[in-house]
Amino acid sequence: MFTGIVEEVGRVSALRAKPQAMELTISCSLILEDVKRGDSISINGVCLTVSTFTKDTFTVDVIPETVKSSTMASLKSGSRVNLERxxxxxxxxxxHFVSGHIDGVGVIRSVKKEANAVTKTIEVEPRLMKYMMLKGSVAVDGTSLTIFALGTNSITISLIPTTQEDSLLGAKGIGDKVNIECDMLAKYTERIQTAEPAMTRSWLAENGF
Known part of the structure; x- marks a missing residue:
């Protein structure tokens, strides 16, 4: 479980491509203070498991499903990445509650400077829009953000100066792809409402509520 508060920006120091999978070695410092084999670390919002580590790097394996459903395939040696333990x-x-399980990939469609903030409109897959709520939460590349506007297939977020400086999202521009994780509570609520039996007024009455 993560919070979406980026602790450090690391760098891909080595990348080994496998058939439909990857092995990443990340250079960093803060994240390694208490690292252990088997620890979960969020890399650009993706929850990955530490397989090995040294005094200044850690290595993770990226399985085929994660490669397909996230922006991991676009990383290369030297790429900078958001990190959170x-x-x-x-x-x-x-x-907010962030699982590190990516729901889809978004594309930044506009960037606008507003006083000390930067607003970015991100196109998201239509199937994810039902989880987006005005003033609700979303994780973008592992960064916890508030949704300030909704389009037909887009969300708009606003970056405060601290987020611009301490994460990679501030430097990303139009056309860049980002990992999207919808609010976990919204997904659980939908699952409860659509599960059998549905939580209707009559179901509640029949079960003593």
Whole structure:
């Protein structure tokens, strides 16, 4: 479980392509302070497991499903990436519930400077729009953000100066692709409502509510 608050920007120091899969080695510093084999680390919003590590790098395996459903395939040696360690039980919850399980890939369609903020409109897959809510939460490349406007197939987010400086999203421009994770609570609510039996007024009455 993550919060969507990027801790550090790392760099891909090695990339080994496999048939439909990848092995990534990431150079960083803060993330390695307490790293252990088997730890979960969010890389551009994708939850991946540490397989090996050194004093200044860690390595993860990226399986075919993750390659297909995220922007991982676009990484190359030297690429910068957002990093966040899994949230400790006694940690502060600064963002929102983020699982690191990507729902789809979005494309930045417009960028606008507004005073000290930068707003970006991101085209998302139509199937994901039902999870998007005005003033609701979304994770973009692993960064927890608030949705400030909704289009037919797009969302608009606004980056404060800290987010512009401490994550990669501030540098991304028109045409760049980003990982999208919808609000986990919205997905669970939909699942409950569509599961059998449906949670209707009559179902609630029949079950003593």
């Amino acid at each position: 899994a949230m400790p039980a006694n940690g502060r919850f600064g963002g």
